[in-house]
Amino acid sequence: MRRVPAEAKVYVDGQVLDGEQACVSVFDRGFLYGDGVYEVTRTVRGEPLFLAEHLDRLAASARAIELELPPHPRIAAAVGQTLQALGQPRAYLRIVVTRGAGEIGLDPACADAPLLVVIARPLQLPDQRLYRDGAAVVCVPLRRNAPGHLPPEVKSGNYLTSVLATAAARRRGAYEAVLCDQQGHIAEGASSNLFFVQGGRVRTPPLAAGLLPGITRRVVLELLRGHGVPCEEAPVTRQEAAEADEAFLTSSVRGVMPVVRLDDRPIGTGRPGPLTRALGVWYGEHIGEAPP
């Protein structure tokens, strides 16, 4: 049986279809090689959260893999059409652009034309208990790519590092995997950015560690600084992470989620900390929706 998310609406090739009906060619290079780029966000009261920022990052990812995106207004119109068809105030939204289908072969010149797909479905946030009690994370042996490899700041369809890291974390009963850089310092989560609080100061790994420049990461840094909380983008060793008073992760869909265990040991008191809670409220005010 096909496990297609219920109630999904999908824009593909100029048409909006039900999730079960939507399909792409097996000769599409997104399918064959992960040759494409994507973005994920959610809506708040029907409006995609930080859409301009996500489209900018999509454009940056596309430039990095020399993929020509459909014009901006066409992507924005496709997003609007898909969300309208879904008709839900709170939706999960995924924008995918692949290099398209064509003769099988690594040469990108084999592709005919970029394919735009937009997936919208009712938003399902993680279990409320993860927000209330905090999540457990574990460091996995897989590393983020070193400079000179496919850069982690490119959100391409090639997500196997994160897929395998997540599988390893779930096998160990953890919610999220922590990936380190080549030096063994913390880089980011499999699909989130990580923050640590020590003595009232917030630290998150720098972009130079090799990580996705999260849109929520940037918003959260601005919010914290706006509330007078000292923040730095600086390397975080595993030891420093383990000794933090508080920790949290961020992503566009999940917002701010407390992290209370690292590698089977509690972080701080083992409960979501006061700064993380305050940030959850500030972030909720900022996006216009109460924290989960």
Ligand code: PDD
């Ligand atoms: N991913 N780091 C990685 C590797 C990610 O995949 C994501 C988001 C983030 C957070 O970025 P942002 O705040 O812009 O959402 C960080 C989404 C959830 C995904 O691929 O499904």
